[in-house]
Amino acid sequence: MPAAANPRFSVIVPVYGVEGYIRECIESVTTQSYPDFEIIAVDDCSLDGSGAIIDELAARDPRVRPVHRAENGGIGAARNTGVEHARGDYLLFIDGDDSIRPGSLQAMADRLAEAEDPEVLLFDHVRTHVDGTVEPSNSGPYLAGIRDQVIRPADRLELLRIFAVVWNRVYRRDFFTGEGYAFTDGLYEDALMVYTSMAAAQRVAGLEYVVVEYRQRRVGSSMRSSTPRKHFVIFEQYRRVFAYLDGLAGRPGIDEYRSTVFTRMISHFLFTFARDFRIPKGHRRAYLKQASKVYRDLEPAGYTPPPGILGLKFKVLKSGSYTGFEGLKAVNGTREASIRSLGRSKRWGGRKALRAYYAVQRRLPVDDNLAVYSAYWGRTPGCNPLAVHEAAKRVAPGVRGVWVVNQEYAGSLQPGIKRIAPATFGYWKALARAKYLVNNVNFPDAVIKRPGQIHLQTHHGTPLKRMGLDQQFYPAVSRSMDFEKLLERVDRWDWSVSSNQHSTENWERVYPADFRTLNTGYPRNDVYYRATAADVRRIRAELGIAHDKTAILYAPTVRDHQKDAFVSRLDLARFARELGPDFVLLVRAHYFYGSDPELNSLAERGALVDVSRHPSVEELCLAADALVTDYSSIMFDYANLDRPIVTYADDWEAYRTCRGVTFDLLSGEPGESPGVLTTTEDELIEAFRSGAWDGEHAATLRQAFRERFCAWDDGFAAERVARRVFLGEEALRPPVVPVAERRPAPSPRAAEGLGAPRPRAADQDELTAAGSDH
Incomplete structure (x- = not known):
């Protein structure tokens, strides 16, 4: 919707360090039912991806006007820049980590019209906390006291007890600029603006409507991150208030x-x-x-x-x-x-000797050349931690790596892996002394981070489902999670690896802590650009896939209400039969599940290949000609291969209601759906019968999906992580290769020499120019 020449509202949003929140903030305005507004989002030289996000949102909606300041000036300077660009009748200031509720602009517009355009309109707000609680403000009684009135603040001094911030009121722009108001540098600038503007205003109205949701951040707020001496500016700000009031001497009241x-x-x-x-x-x-x-x-x-x-x-x-x-x-x-x-409330259990030993070891020097790795709660070494370990051996060979591996996986360790067993003296010594602790989940609660240690959280998937604090709102998972403990674990992170901008925004928001984000891509996905045709042939041979067969990997995710045993939502025998003799079906149940008798029986009869216990999901992806999945994060990784992805989501409505999702996978929109969408077995079978699974429309959706979710995966993610964490290099290098310039591992058909691979998007123009009839 185009922005009006002189909109009713100019919504001014200072943008700095709000990568995890700014999208929600802006979209809370753009989705308002009242359309007559402009958003001036002022990037104050933010060091994260906030500036790119507002540019992206502006490209979608012309009412969003991004302004990028040449140098950082603080929130006051950013707001002043917004006022300079404003064209609206009224100025609404919103902080980049807050949002406004639906219907807010309409409610304000109606009240302003009813009050005949007062200079200031006051409205209500709530505080939202990380534990999901919503705390009402103290404004209600004061707003009710001026209901249906237009008053002079000097006559209703109780209004000064309303929280003194500029984002719980709108200012008529000609009043604001006519009085020459400008925000000052430093903290507590809101109090100065509120008390001076309320002193000058002659017509003020109230609105009993909760407009702003004021987010109480655990970390990252200017109040918490500022040095103590910066708080001393409060005295200067109030001296300015009283100097202004001195200039009004003699005015009634x-x-x-x-x-x-x-x-x-x-x-x-x-x-x-x-x-x-x-x-x-x-x-x-x-x-x-x-x-x-x-x-x-x-x-x-x-x-x-x-x-x-x-x-x-x-x-x-x-x-x-x-x-x-x-x-x-x-x-x-x-x-x-x-x-x-x-942090002091937890008591580590276990034998007294181990506890005492761990305490002693924590008093000894940190070993700068020791790294402890773990993946999936002590399972076989793999995923992002293994890729980082391999990269560290190349770029930081002086750092020794040891792995926490449970006894049941000890017999299948890769060559060269040094294992330490959980709950042993060696385990607690390593955790106490190692400088680097690397995991794709969290280390146990009993692990105490000591000064000098560095925790690297690699994660193990791109979030389609809700994660972290978002899970508080979904009973299917919230009942089994202690969110206070979760935050304690997150507080140990120094680094958080991200595979794409979508993940970065989510991790920043749902894990509110002081970690730094590594926008490197996922190390585990490097193999998709480094594997050769010989690797693909070898893996398929080890799996028993004939060279002329088309392999379909079916990899559904776990259901939180169904963790005890694998129950396929797909009739596997029928699906394998309907695929026909030219196909082979690989089935990988989620690692949370144990052995499944029905799956074992089908595998024994040769109806499919059960790859649930295969140690490397990356190898399975390399072997597969196509992926069928539901909501598993494997889709984001597999997209790197630029091979067909078919979504089978028979319980989408139930899943997104009970588990929560971050975007609409079944929208069919580019960037959200990775390929053909099916919600019934018949639709899934027809997708393969008709050839739609590998058709042009599917390829178009897949390309947009790759551009959004594989933006940083190019084969060098592990090296970037290792150089930044183990070598301390400031710049992430090597630089990311653009999606269009990458060449993933060859498809199975290409690897087997069964014909040229399907032209990729990057090759189409070249083929067309050459007159190719491929």
């Missing part, structure tokens, strides 16, 4: 207004002082000294502090007595203590 703002200011000083993560112990005396001076400099004549304990705190702050304030510190308790206590 200004003395009462000034006194109310003074109370709000001292309360704000106390609130900040009570939070150790803002003002830690070494800075508290200096903070209190400055706060006391501001109190005495700006205190209104005849001012009376509030009653009760709050008034006592006012008096102690005015005195500047640090000793007196320490005595009141307990009264100022915050949630920070409970958050910090999470």
Whole structure:
């Protein structure tokens, strides 16, 4: 929908370090029923992918106007840049990690029209926490108190008790610019804007509607990430407020207004002082000294502090007595203590000797040349950790690698793998002393990260299903997960590997912690670009696939309500029979499942090949001419091979309702569906009978799917990870090869010499230009 020349709303979004949230933020506006708006998304030189995301969204919707600043200036400068570009009647400021609820713009437009365009419209908000709880604001009673009215703030001073931020109100643009308002540098800029603009406004209305969902981030917020001294700017910001109010001397009600703002200011000083993560112990005396001076400099004549304990705190702050304030510190308790206590609340079980041994080992020096690897909770070495291990041996040969492998997999270790057994002295010694801990899941809760250690989380799939904190909202998985423990484990991560932008945004949002993202591609997918025709032939021979057969790999994912045993949602015998003699069906049940009698029986009769226990899913993909799956992340990896993918999703509605999904796999849209879509056995069989599984439409969908989800997988992901983590190289190298320039491993037909492989998208133009009739 095109943006109006003079839209009703200019929605200004400062963008910095919000890669995991900015898409949701922008889309919460673009999906509003009220269409008359523009979004000015100001990229403040963000170091992550936020700038690219707003460009992508702008390409889809002309109402999104991306602005990229030449240098970082902070949230105030970004907002000012947005105001400079604004054309709307009203300015709505939204932070890039927040969002607005459906119907918000319509509700605001209706109230503004009813109130005949006031200078400021106040509205409600909620706080959303990482545990899924939603906390209402204190604004409701104050907004109700001015229902259906247009008032002057100086006449309703209780409105100053509403959270002093600019994103819970809209400003009429001619009022905002006419008063010459501009955001200042540093923290606490909202308080300055709120108290000065409310002092000048003559017509203010309220809206009893929850507009903004204010996200309470565990990490990454400016308040938490700023150094202690940056918080001292609060004093300068409030001095600016009172300097502005001094210029309004003589205006009716200004003395009462000034006194109310003074109370709000001292309360704000106390609130900040009570939070150790803002003002830690070494800075508290200096903070209190400055706060006391501001109190005495700006205190209104005849001012009376509030009653009760709050008034006592006012008096102690005015005195500047640090000793007196320490005595009141307990009264100022915050949630920070409970958050910090999470890490101390767990008790490691097991034998006392092992526990004591682990504690002793943690006091000994870290071994800078030791890496501990694990995959899939101690299963056979594989996936991304194995690919990183192999790359590390090449680029950082001085780093020794050992693997945590359970006893049941010990007999099938690859040559050269050094194993340590879980719950042994060697195991706890390695975990205590190794500098690098690499896993595609999490290490046990009892593992304590010590200074000097580096945890690398490689993950093991691209998220179609909801992961991390998103699972709180889906009972099928939330009942069996302790999310507090999950966050403790995530807090140990230093690095998080990502295979594509979609994954990066999800990991940043659902695992809120201080890790850094490696946008490298998945190391385990390197093999899809490095394997040769000989490799493909060898793997097929080992699997017993005749050279003239077309191999179909069927690899469904696990159902959270059905983890005890594999129950195929497909009549495997019928499917294999309907495929006919020219095909061979490979079936891989999810690794959560044990041996299945029916599957074993079919395999013994030669109806299919059971590859559920094959140690390498990558080899199975290389052997297969096509993939049939439902919601398994194998589809994203297999797409690297540019071979047909058929979706068989007979329970899509139930799955996305119970498990949750991140996009609509069955939409049939480019970038969402990887190929032919089927929801019944008959449709699946017909896809192969008709040849649609390998048709042009399927190839077109697959190309868009590869471009979105295989953007960084080019055969060099493991090297990038190893160089960044083990060598400390700042730049990710080698650079990513564009999708169109890559050459995946040859298809089985090409490897067997049964005819030239189907022309890839990158080759089509060349063939057309040459007049080829292939």
